[in-house]
Amino acid sequence: MQTGFAFTKFADRLASIADVTPDDLDLLARMPSTISHHSSHENIRRKGDRPSSCALLLQGYLCWRDVELGYGQITSIHVPGDAPDLHGIEGSGLDANLSALGPVVVAFVSHDFFRHVSRASPGLCRALSLAMLADASLLRNWIVNLGSRDSLTRVAHLICEIGYRLRAVGLARDDWFASPFTQSDLAAACGISAVHANRIIQELRRRRLLQWQSRTITILDWPALVRLAGFRPDYLGLRDPHSPDQHQAAETLATADCHLLASQ
Amino acid sequence: MQTGFAFTKFADRLASIADVTPDDLDLLARMPSTISHHSSHENIRRKGDRPSSCALLLQGYLCWRDVELGYGQITSIHVPGDAPDLHGIEGSGLDANLSALGPVVVAFVSHDFFRHVSRASPGLCRALSLAMLADASLLRNWIVNLGSRDSLTRVAHLICEIGYRLRAVGLARDDWFASPFTQSDLAAACGISAVHANRIIQELRRRRLLQWQSRTITILDWPALVRLAGFRPDYLGLRDPHSPDQHQAAETLATADCHLLASQ
DNA sequence: CGATCTGTTGACTGTTATCAACTCCGGTGG
DNA sequence: CCACCGGAGTTGATAACAGTCAACAGATCG
Numbered sequence: 001m002q003t004g005f006a007f008t009k010f011a012d013r014l015a016s017i018a019d020v021t022p023d024d025l026d027l028l029a030r031m032p033s034t035i036s037h038h039s040s041h042e043n044i045r046r047k048g049d050r051p052s053s054c055a056l057l058l059q060g061y062l063c064w065r066d067v068e069l070g071y072g073q074i075t076s077i078h079v080p081g082d083a084p085d086l087h088g089i090e091g092s093g094l095d096a097n098l099s100a101l102g103p104v105v106v107a108f109v110s111h112d113f114f115r116h117v118s119r120a121s122p123g124l125c126r127a128l129s130l131a132m133l134a135d136a137s138l139l140r141n142w143i144v145n146l147g148s149r150d151s152l153t154r155v156a157h158l159i160c161e162i163g164y165r166l167r168a169v170g171l172a173r174d175d176w177f178a179s180p181f182t183q184s185d186l187a188a189a190c191g192i193s194a195v196h197a198n199r200i201i202q203e204l205r206r207r208r209l210l211q212w213q214s215r216t217i218t219i220l221d222w223p224a225l226v227r228l229a230g231f232r233p234d235y236l237g238l239r240d241p242h243s244p245d246q247h248q249a250a251e252t253l254a255t256a257d258c259h260l261l262a263s264q
Numbered sequence: 265m266q267t268g269f270a271f272t273k274f275a276d277r278l279a280s281i282a283d284v285t286p287d288d289l290d291l292l293a294r295m296p297s298t299i300s301h302h303s304s305h306e307n308i309r310r311k312g313d314r315p316s317s318c319a320l321l322l323q324g325y326l327c328w329r330d331v332e333l334g335y336g337q338i339t340s341i342h343v344p345g346d347a348p349d350l351h352g353i354e355g356s357g358l359d360a361n362l363s364a365l366g367p368v369v370v371a372f373v374s375h376d377f378f379r380h381v382s383r384a385s386p387g388l389c390r391a392l393s394l395a396m397l398a399d400a401s402l403l404r405n406w407i408v409n410l411g412s413r414d415s416l417t418r419v420a421h422l423i424c425e426i427g428y429r430l431r432a433v434g435l436a437r438d439d440w441f442a443s444p445f446t447q448s449d450l451a452a453a454c455g456i457s458a459v460h461a462n463r464i465i466q467e468l469r470r471r472r473l474l475q476w477q478s479r480t481i482t483i484l485d486w487p488a489l490v491r492l493a494g495f496r497p498d499y500l501g502l503r504d505p506h507s508p509d510q511h512q513a514a515e516t517l518a519t520a521d522c523h524l525l526a527s528q
Numbered sequence: 529c530g531a532t533c534t535g536t537t538g539a540c541t542g543t544t545a546t547c548a549a550c551t552c553c554g555g556t557g558g
Numbered sequence: 559c560c561a562c563c564g565g566a567g568t569t570g571a572t573a574a575c576a577g578t579c580a581a582c583a584g585a586t587c588g
Contacts, residue, residue: 066408069494073411075404087397090390095401095499126354132396133351137359139403140339144330146410147337147455151544182566191411193545198567230333235359415576446534457577462535 006033006107009169010056013081016168016238017134018127027117027124033107038100040180045085045098053108054089057082060104061181065188066096074189076138077101077162081169086132089114102180102215134237141235146191149230154190155200156229159210161236163219168238176218270297270371273433274320277345280432280502281398282391291381291388297371302364304444309349309362317372318353321346324368325445329452330360338453340402341365341426345433350396353378366444366479398501405499410455413494418454419464420493423474425500427483432502440482 007028014020014028033056038044044055044062055062062078075096078084084098089111118125138161145157166172187197204210209225211218219225271292278284278292297320302308308319308326319326326342339360342348348362353375382389402425409421430436451461468474473489475482483489 064404066404066412068496069408069412071412073408075407075411087400090394090397092394092397092501096404130354130356132400133354133356136351136396136400136403139400139407140328140330140360142407143339143403143410144333144337146407147452148330148333148335184566188411194566195546195568196544198569199544202568232332237356414574448534458534459536459578460576462537463576466536 006035006056006058006109007031009058009081010083010107012169013083014124014127014131017130019123020127021121021123024121024124024127027121031109031113033109035105035107038104038106040100040102042100043097044100044104044106045088045094047094047097049094050091051085051088051094051111053110054083054114055085055098056107056109057084058105058107061101062104062106063099063101063185063189064096065099071184071194072188073191074185076135076142077158077189079162079165079169080171083131086114086128087135101185102178130237137235137237151190151192151196152200152203153229154192155186155197156204156209156225157231158186158189159204159217159219160226160229160231163217163222164231164233165236165238168236175220175222176216178215179212179217180215270299270320270322270373271295273322273345274347274371276433277347278388278391278395281394283387284391285385285387288385288388288391291385295373295377297373299369299371302368302370304364304366306364307361308364308368308370309352309358311358311361313358314355315349315352315358315375317374318347318378319349319362320371320373321348322369322371325365326368326370327363327365327449327453328360329363335448335458336452337455338449340399340406341422341453343426343429343433344435347395350378350392351399365449366442394501401499401501415454415456415460416464416467417493418456419450419461420468420473420489421495422450422453423468423481423483424490424493424495427481427486428495428497429500432500439484439486440480442479443476443481444479 010031011020011025011028034053035058045051047067057078057080059080062082062084063074064076064084065072065074076084085094088094114128118128145154149157163172163175163177166177171177183197183201184194186201187194190197192200201212204225205212207224209219209221209228211220225231274295275284275289275292284292298317299322309315311331321342321344323344326346326348327338328340328348330337330339340348349358352358378392382392409418413421427436427439427441430441435441447461447465448458450465451458454461456464465476468489469476471488473483473485473492475484489495
């Protein structure tokens with residue numbers, strides 16, 4: 001059991017969606033957590049589990065994967081700083097597996113700590129609520145993606161979203177980021193077959209929008225990718241991101257695209 | 265401004281997902297609300313709105329509709345008793361339109377009332393949180409639906425879900441329920457074209473699973489429809505529904521299907 | 529009674545899944 | 559060190575699925 005190691009990334013995440021006072025940071029800094037490492041495709045939580053702690057993702061990617069149908073639809077992807085099973089606090093059984101996309105480092109923090117923190121600080125309570133609502137906003141946006149985009153723009157949109165969320169937590173510098181997940185994982189997230197996902201990625205490469213080699217994605221032409229995907233970062237609920245200049249840039253991009261489309 | 269008219273359906277809904285004490289019911293009964301009627305495809309909330317009240321749906325159907333792409337993807341459908349914009353309490357701008365599917369009756373209840381109630385009753389506070397989490401569960405399930413089912417099973421699943429949720433609030437007696445929405449609306453929810461939606465419905469009719477005439481859907485063969493859709497009502501988070509016998513029946517059905525599938 | 533929205537149909541096109549085979553790479557054990 | 563193995567990526571052929579366009583029928587509502 002350690003203290004004061006897991007809190008920074010998560011605190012940054014909360015600060016990116018709501019006001020967090022120095023007192024709140026003190027509270028979070030006393031967070032008792034257990035760190036654990038997991039390898040790719042390992043399940044951190046299983047369907048039906050009723051965990052008594054929350055998983056805070058420190059490194060790598062986690063996803064919620066529904067195993068009922070097909071090859072296991074992925075319903076959401078999480079980046080460092082996220083708390084994927086925050087909603088588990090309410091105690092109902094989990095309805096999917098929380099699974100690692102590539103090797104991950106996770107901190108477990110007991111539900112009791114969050115309940116204590118929520119009682120002690122209205123600001124943190126609100127931040128935690130907003131974090132859950134932000135997740136719901138991602139889900140809605142993903143429904144729009146699955147329902148109304150073709151597979152090329154779907155994949156492009158997912159890559160935009162991951163890149164943008166990684167930037168917000170200070171990862172993904174210089175337009176590249178780690179992609180330890182497989183093309184089959186990407187396919188499961190986009191609701192397409194693995195073979196088709198492969199062809200889509202080749203198409204994105206052919207258009208010189210990105211590279212994907214040695215478990216790294218490099219965005220070659222961010223404006224074009226954003227335009228192709230119709231990516232609007234509004235829905236992420238990121239209020240005060242880590243890199244305001246980049247945020248500004250993407251905002252401007254998206255707006256420019258909007259104008260472009262409107263004028264056509 | 266009226267009191268004590270809107271609360272019953274909503275209270276029933278809360279009771280179906282968490283414990284509600286007689287004291288809680290008293291609190292809810294003092295709910296000050298404004299009733300209003302709206303016609304089909306009218307927007308109750310618009311993208312970007314920051315409402316100061318919650319809409320409680322009393323009669324009809326509401327949906328969240330994203331208007332950016334295609335013909336307006338529907339991300340969720342709500343039935344009487346639901347509070348579709350409960351998450352608006354946190355104050356961030358809405359990211360889609362809340363739109364009527366057919367004529368609706370809505371009660372508006374100020375956010376202040378909910379904040380007061382949350383402070384006064386931990387039980388109701390938890391019930392409201394659970395209501396929001398149940399919505400998120402619906403979203404996840406809809407992602408699975410869009411991502412891993414073909415259009416026939418997608419439509420079948422949506423119809424199962426609506427029928428089941430209506431039963432839980434005491435509507436949809438005798439295997440039929442009102443369908444004032446258009447086939448285009450259904451298509452927008454399922455992420456398919458209106459023409460294709462029409463053909464899917466014809467296929468469901470041809471298979472004698474349901475009828476759809478004069479704004480009414482009649483389920484002719486519920487077990488077969490549930491089997492086709494792979495419908496498992498677990499994810500709805502309905503704990504203690506209005507009609508336990510029917511609930512039991514559907515549970516048994518779903519379990520039976522599960523066994524059927526497993527034995528094949 | 530006309531205007532409009534909704535539902536229906538057919539022909540055609542485009543997208544995506546499926547199947548099968550093959551390559552490439554990283555590990556693992558002999 | 560090398561042979562082997564399994565997972566991941568790649569390719570081509572084919573079939574299934576769903577979108578688009580255009581036209582018309584039927585309902586509904588003023």
